[in-house]
Amino acid sequence: xxxxxxxxxxxxxxxxxxxxxxxxxxxxxxxxxxxxxxxxxxxxxxxxxxxxxxxxxxxxxxxxxxxxxxxxxxxxxxxxxxxxxxxxxxxxxxxxxxxxxxxxxxxxxxxxxxx
Amino acid sequence: xxxxxxxxxxxxxxxxxxxxxxxxxxxxxxxxxxxxxxxxxxxxxxxxxxxxxxxxxxxxxxxxxxxxxxxxxxxxxxxxxxxxxxxxxxxxxxxxxxxxxxxxxxxxxxx
Numbered sequence: 001x002x003x004x005x006x007x008x009x010x011x012x013x014x015x016x017x018x019x020x021x022x023x024x025x026x027x028x029x030x031x032x033x034x035x036x037x038x039x040x041x042x043x044x045x046x047x048x049x050x051x052x053x054x055x056x057x058x059x060x061x062x063x064x065x066x067x068x069x070x071x072x073x074x075x076x077x078x079x080x081x082x083x084x085x086x087x088x089x090x091x092x093x094x095x096x097x098x099x100x101x102x103x104x105x106x107x108x109x110x111x112x113x114x115x
Numbered sequence: 116x117x118x119x120x121x122x123x124x125x126x127x128x129x130x131x132x133x134x135x136x137x138x139x140x141x142x143x144x145x146x147x148x149x150x151x152x153x154x155x156x157x158x159x160x161x162x163x164x165x166x167x168x169x170x171x172x173x174x175x176x177x178x179x180x181x182x183x184x185x186x187x188x189x190x191x192x193x194x195x196x197x198x199x200x201x202x203x204x205x206x207x208x209x210x211x212x213x214x215x216x217x218x219x220x221x222x223x224x225x226x
């Protein structure tokens with residue numbers, strides 16, 4: 001079974017609204033989680049690093065005020081896409097390394113469609 | 116800046132063929148390289164992880180090799196099956212657990 005779970009797997013929202021995606025580590029505690037984005041027929045690009053107890057670290061070109069990340073606990077990170085635009089439509093996927101850093105697990109991903 | 120590319124971008128073969136997927140990276144200072152499988156609209160499944168001290172790893176019909184000096188890794192799939200159809204991604208780490216992914220190879224194996 002999955003050790004990192006994402007929810008929802010698919011979501012459709014209207015332009016201008018906000019949508020939240022959750023990433024949970026099920027069998028271990030993750031002080032760090034990573035959020036990636038994948039546009040159609042493109043590879044995955046790291047958006048940000050979610051840090052439990054501190055602010056997220058964003059990659060260059062990613063708007064921190066648009067993509068809000070909250071690492072609420074040692075097993076949960078959330079990505080909120082604020083004021084969504086159709087250009088934000090993408091596949092969002094999270095990953096979490098195990099505490100000893102020897103394995104990185106990925107969530108199942110979330111398809112976001114903004115209409 | 117590390118760049119990871121994969122060749123070919125797409126591949127369509129009849130089942131039974133042995134396949135070679137290529138991954139190239141520009142910065143050889145990596146401590147491992149990982150191969151993933153991604154089914155359409157799904158998450159990632161880790162296939163093989165090769166440490167920098169290793170030259171290859173095997174899992175069933177899959178064999179991955181790593182040549183750091185030349186900045187290359189290959190994923191060899193023996194006796195391909197329709198169930199192998201997916202996108203295959205290689206990835207190298209930077210800053211510990213962050214990953215830079217390759218451009219991917221979309222594989223289709225037809226009966």
